Amino acid sequence: MNRIFIIAGEVSGDTHAAGLLRELKTLEPDLKVVGLGGPKMREVIGESIEDWVETAGVVGLWEVVKMYRYFKEKLDGVLDSILDQKPEAVILVDYPGFNLRLAKALRLGGYKGRLLYYISPQVWAWKKGRVKTMAQVLDLMICIFPFEKEFYEKSGLRTEFCGHPMVDRVVTLKREWKREPGLVGWFPGSRLNEVRRLFPLMMDAAKAIKLAVPNARFAVSAANETLAGFMREMAEEHGMPEAKRWIETGTVYDLMQRAEAGAVASGTATLEAACFGLPYTLIYNVSWPTYIIAKLVVRIKHLGIINILAKREVVQELVQGKLNADTLARATADLLTSESKRQHMQGELAAVVATLGSGGAYARVAKVVHESLAA
Secondary structure: OOEEEEEEOOHHHHHHHHHHHHHHHHHOOOOEEEEEEOHHHHHHHOOOEEEOHHHHOOOOHHHHHHOHHHHHHHHHHHHHHHHHHOOOEEEEEOOHHHHHHHHHHHHHOOOOOEEEEEOOOOHHHHOOOHHHHHHHHOOEEEEOOHHHHHHHHOOOOOEEEOOOHHHHHHHHHOOOOOOOOOEEEEEOOOOHHHHHHHHHHHHHHHHHHHHHOOOOEEEEEEOOHHHHHHHHHHHHHOOOHHHHHHEEEOOHHHHHHHOOEEEEEOOHHHHHHHHOOOOEEEEEOOOHHHHHHHHHHOOOOOOOHHHHHHOOOOOOEEEHHHOOHHHHHHHHHHHHHOHHHHHHHHHHHHHHHHOOOOOOHHHHHHHHHHHHHHO
């Protein structure tokens, strides 16, 4: 009976790990699995998975620093547990700040089993120097973007591209919506600091859009009811109480299919919007210190994953100083008033999404892991 130890530290990682484990159990029903993750992994495996994602999934440098002792104790505990149990393989799912440190510590501690990494860290964007270390300690990298395979293999690290899980998820979420003429979908992000920076710009842009496109209507997707409440307060404070009527909760994927054009905060939602064929503009605005630090370490031309995959600007990027109410209004109005621009972008988005695979990503990942365990 094979034994594996698996670690995911965020909600998205919990989802991906659960999908992998579900498929892996069909290939090897007697597989013994322990590790750290979240509720979705526990649904598949049971109580041998410790649910820690709510605590572990902190965002921001300062927040991580404040919890340094917690993470140090957790890493030491996991390290001791793995060295004691000696599982045949350790599967690390995303979460590079913790997982890459653990991988290095395991090798230094004498662990001889296989170290498999699923959901490649985006070191190709900001820390290319880490690749050498990863090649020294990992046995296999399983990536979700096609260009990552060549990038990692140059370092000597065996790498498999198994497709992007979002392709499968989008199939289950697609509806028979028709795009509503004049409807603008605003997607200001899933974190409060993003919403605080972007929603006021969207409200101001809406005023200018209405002047250029009188039939324009607006809907904003809130990630949850808490954020929806903050948006309603912001609409009142901004002197636009009518904007409260725009706010929807739990309809993000439907809105991406109903809207004629939109603006999407940089992040996973930009890929989701592309999968649903929404003509959109990517927007990004953070504090200037954060932006300056990011510019010093990020070594890629484009911010959005669609443009990175295409190696050119398919989606317009309004980033930091280039983003204001006027530029956002112009970009959105251009899409609303030009059917040919919308159709052209939709064709380009579809071509990029097609490079992510045709579905069945988790099954392919499970097959690769199963073969690695059997080798």
